[in-house]
Amino acid sequence: MSAETKTPTDPAGRRVLSAAVFASAPAEVLDFLLPLWAGSALKAGASVVGALIAFEAVLSLIVRPLAGELADRYDQRRVAAAGAALYALSFAGYALADSLPLAFAAAGLGGAGGALFWVALRAWTGQQAGDGDGTAAYGKLLSAEGQGAFVGYLVAFSLLERTGYPALFWLGAAACVLAAALLLRGPRVRPARPAAEAGAPGEGLRRGAAERRLLPLMVVSAVTAAAEAGLWMLLLLRLQGDLGLSPNEIALVFAPGFVVFVLLPEHAHHITDRLGRTPTMIISFVAGALFAAGLAVVSTPLAIAAFWTVAAACFAAQIPVEQATVAAASGSRIGRGMGLYETARLAGVVAGPLVMGVLYEEFGWVAACVAAAATSAAGAVVVPFAVRVLRLPREENNARTAAGAGTGAGAVPETLHTTQDGEDMDTSKPEPAQPAAKPALSPKAHARKERRDWYIHTAAFALGQLVLWALDSSWLVWQITDGSVPDDQRGPLVWFGRIWLTIWVIDTIWSWSYTIWPREKKAKS
Numbered sequence: 001m002s003a004e005t006k007t008p009t010d011p012a013g014r015r016v017l018s019a020a021v022f023a024s025a026p027a028e029v030l031d032f033l034l035p036l037w038a039g040s041a042l043k044a045g046a047s048v049v050g051a052l053i054a055f056e057a058v059l060s061l062i063v064r065p066l067a068g069e070l071a072d073r074y075d076q077r078r079v080a081a082a083g084a085a086l087y088a089l090s091f092a093g094y095a096l097a098d099s100l101p102l103a104f105a106a107a108g109l110g111g112a113g114g115a116l117f118w119v120a121l122r123a124w125t126g127q128q129a130g131d132g133d134g135t136a137a138y139g140k141l142l143s144a145e146g147q148g149a150f151v152g153y154l155v156a157f158s159l160l161e162r163t164g165y166p167a168l169f170w171l172g173a174a175a176c177v178l179a180a181a182l183l184l185r186g187p188r189v190r191p192a193r194p195a196a197e198a199g200a201p202g203e204g205l206r207r208g209a210a211e212r213r214l215l216p217l218m219v220v221s222a223v224t225a226a227a228e229a230g231l232w233m234l235l236l237l238r239l240q241g242d243l244g245l246s247p248n249e250i251a252l253v254f255a256p257g258f259v260v261f262v263l264l265p266e267h268a269h270h271i272t273d274r275l276g277r278t279p280t281m282i283i284s285f286v287a288g289a290l291f292a293a294g295l296a297v298v299s300t301p302l303a304i305a306a307f308w309t310v311a312a313a314c315f316a317a318q319i320p321v322e323q324a325t326v327a328a329a330s331g332s333r334i335g336r337g338m339g340l341y342e343t344a345r346l347a348g349v350v351a352g353p354l355v356m357g358v359l360y361e362e363f364g365w366v367a368a369c370v371a372a373a374a375t376s377a378a379g380a381v382v383v384p385f386a387v388r389v390l391r392l393p394r395e396e397n398n399a400r401t402a403a404g405a406g407t408g409a410g411a412v413p414e415t416l417h418t419t420q421d422g423e424d425m426d427t428s429k430p431e432p433a434q435p436a437a438k439p440a441l442s443p444k445a446h447a448r449k450e451r452r453d454w455y456i457h458t459a460a461f462a463l464g465q466l467v468l469w470a471l472d473s474s475w476l477v478w479q480i481t482d483g484s485v486p487d488d489q490r491g492p493l494v495w496f497g498r499i500w501l502t503i504w505v506i507d508t509i510w511s512w513s514y515t516i517w518p519r520e521k522k523a524k525s
Contacts, residue, residue, distance in 0.1 A: 016080075017140060017141065018182055019084065019121075019179040019180075020145055020148060021151065022176065023117055023176055024144070025148040025149065025155070026087075026175050027087065027110075028152050029156045029168075029172070030110070032156075033156065033168070034049075034052070038052055038103065042103060044100065044103075052100075055104055055107050055108060056108065056110055057349075058111070059112055060115045060346060061115075061346055063112045065343060067115045067116045067339055068335040068338055070120070071123040071338070071339070072336055076127065076335065077184070078183070081179075081184050083115065084179040085176070085180045087109075087114065087117060088173040088176035088177045088180065089173075091110075091169045092106075092173045113176075118342060120335070123335040123338045126138075126324070135268075137320075138327075139267070139316075141320075142265040142320055143265040146262035158467045158470065158471055213390050216382065217383070217386040218340055222345060223375055223379065224376055225348030226349070226355065226356075227348075227356070227371070229348065230353045230355060230368070230372065231295070231356060231369070233356065234357070234365070235295065245301065252301075252492045253301045253305045255495075256308075257311070261313075272321050277325050278384050278387045281318055281380075283317075285318075285376045285377070286377070287314035288372075288373075288379075291307050291308065291310070292372035296369035296370060323338075325387065328392050443514075444518060447515045454507065468493060468494075475501065476497065476498075
């Protein structure tokens with residue numbers, strides 16, 4: 001790793017994570033508000049709204065491979081900044097749109113911007129991991145996306161009735177401009193030139209070989225994403241139609257899982273690093289299968305919430321591992337690999353609701369759940385093969401270690417094995433030098449870092465409580481002023497604010513414990 005390379009905890013990394021928060025906040029909210037806005041502001045029917053959403057998705061699919069190529073050739077943060085700028089133009093277009101052509105233009109800009117932004121950001125994250133396992137880095141990025149979605153929904157539901165759609169769209173444009181500005185800070189850094197193009201020795205893979213090895217994993221990702229997206233859509237319809245829940249009550253069902261999905265990814269690597277890539281993905285797919293099968297036999301909101309929380313925890317561990325695996329298998333062409341991965345998942349997300357919707361209408365709810373469960377179970381069966389054909393160094397080393405243990409301490413492993421392309425590779429050569437372990441933080445430095453993180457968390461908590469107070473939904477304010485929350489004021493926002501207060505108190509105790517009882521942070525190898 002070059003001296004200019006930054007880790008996600010360095011200033012450049014913090015700016016990237018902040019940009020992810022600012023861009024994901026309006027982008028996530030738009031997925032929810034776009035049909036409502038198009039129907040009320042443009043008087044669009046269901047077919048037109050569907051066409052608008054499909055147009056954005058198709059543009060994003062088309063641009064994703066190009067985004068991967070750009071991320072391999074140019075500074076990935078600049079490519080992501082260009083995506084954030086297109087995002088900003090898209091939101092400005094929605095704010096100004098008074099006709100369908102303008103709305104479709106805004107949707108196209110948003111689709112292209114999202115492809116550039118997320119592919120480049122994930123390629124940058126993989127590059128910073130170097131030769132190490134990028135699971136922790138991708139976990140931080142996924143956590144930042146979740147935090148952005150949380151802030152976005154909180155702001156949107158607080159302001160929508162008071163300001164209307166145009167003001168929200170302008171606010172989203174401003175957030176994306178800020179994300180672009182954060183990404184443009186710092187010196188321009190071009191990705192390392194691919195070894196095959198540079199003529200470096202030891203690069204035996206021809207152009208396209210890595211893509212062929214990634215194909216099984218891409219198929220698994222696309223098919224399972226299709227099943228998850230389709231089942232998610234049907235579950236929303238079931239909660240609203242068959243169970244008669246209001247939007248606020250539906251939000252309560254998904255809230256515990258959403259909190260887990262926001263908080264867990266940044267820390268899940270401590271477990272997944274011990275389990276390994278393949279077991280983590282197998283467990284996640286098995287959990288997805290149990291979640292889908294469980295929905296076929298349970299019908300109470302509490303049971304659905306419990307199933308969803310467990311599944312969300314597994315997904316929070318799986319997605320960073322999946323992304324880190326793609327990055328490791330892509331070699332020096334991380335952008336291209338991420339472009340393929342993003343394309344595969346988005347294709348599944350687009351096709352899944354359509355296929356599952358037809359299945360539901362023809363055969364019913366149980367059949368749809370069984371199909372989704374079977375798809376996840378198939379993913380658990382196929383993923384070991386999909387990872388094995390990638391021939392990742394860590395998996396190869398584990399396999400050789402296991403073989404050596406079985407043949408005795410003095411056994412000599414074979415020095416040649418055949419690659420996917422039929423070429424012999426000499427594995428008796430010494431492994432490339434691995435990056436040195438990150439130095440352990442001293443007790444004082446660790447305490448200072450924990451306090452700095454607590455200041456950020458507290459600022460977000462104070463802002464959230466201010467918004468809840470403006471909505472007469474702050475449990476903390478009601479307890480301080482009246483001693484209890486009136487019955488007519490109880491609702492999901494009050495419940496959520498109380499949970500957030502509990503999390504903040506725990507975070508405060510934990511963070512300041514390092515100041516009261518200093519202890520060093522262990523080095524990461």
